[in-house]
Amino acid sequence: MTSKNIYNKNDEEMYEIDKKIISLIKKRMDIVNSFQQFHLIDEPYLDAVLNKNLEKLKLYSYEKDLTMMFVEDVFRKINEYQWEKRKNIVLKKEILSLSQLKIEHALESDLDEILLLQKICFEVDISLFNDFTIEPVKSTKEEIIDEFKNKTILKVVYKDKIIGSVRGHIEKNICQITKLIVHPDFENIGIGKKLIESIENEFNKCESYEMFTRKESYKNVKIYKSIGYVPYKEELFLEKYNMIYLRKSNIV
Structure with missing residues (x-):
């Protein structure tokens, strides 16, 4: 299957792409807030949810003939939470006292x-x-x-x-x-x-x-x-x- 540049899509398809991006980002934030609400940060479960989202996004990209660069860029945004949490761990060690x-x-x-x-x-x-x-x-x-x-x-x-x-x-x-x-x-x-x-x-x-x-x-x-x-x-x-x-x- 030949990939096409996503910027060559017509307006209707671009609208669907934008909706998908917003939906995935919101999904990530919902997951983060749910875990924060109940203090149940479960790494294996969170990873599974994120990976499931990635697989869904890949399937969507194949259907729409999008580039893998686009897919990986969206996944990177979804996965930013993990990096933010890593930064917090480092900072907690650095700031030993308020x-x-x-x-x-x-x-x-x-x-x-x-x-x-x-x-x-x-x-x-x-x-x-x-x-x-x-x-x-x-x-x-x-x-x-x-x-x-x-x-x-x-x-x-x-x-x-x-x-x-x-x-x-x-x-x-x-x-x-x-x-x-x-x-x-x-x-x-x-x-x-x-x-x-x-x-x-x-x-x-x-x-x-x-x-x-x-x-x-x-x-x-x-x-x-x-x-x-x-x-x-x-x-x-x-x-x-x-x-x-x-x-x-x-x-x-």
Whole structure:
């Protein structure tokens, strides 16, 4: 069978290809989040699922007469999770203690770096939900400058690089905690919890603390619950996002 360059396909077939790519990437993210939700990272099972996806993709490519380069490129994207987890193992050995990390107030000169980090962190949501209109990804320099003037922004610094951040402000004696971000290479080592603890300390006279996230973000919900946050409402935001709101009372 003679392979054809995928860019010579007609629009309808390209549409089907794009749908397949999005479907596979979403499948990978669903698998990752499911394991993170239940803390059942089972390497043999995960490998089997990924390999099954590869076989399905190869079969699809033969039917559509696609190049193997295209197939392997998609599989590489599916398999990125394994490499990310490997990076985390290395980092956990390198960062023996969170005391090596500095959490401090962000400066106005930090805003470009924090905005870039924010967009990197929320790219996961783009892959998971196939949504390029997510507010944190669309945020502008002007918007983060306005937040800097009206909110407290903390940053985590490691080897002179900002690898995490969080924002907080008071509304009716309630601390609203927003845009908690940690660079993907530094996830799962406790930085997020440390940031929440730090922003809580900044507003230690308030009545309570509140956070929100997508209901489908199982990992976030589990982390927030583990440090005392309790879900108190769910609502549909912009007619398409299932949001869950969590609250924790402040014992003064």
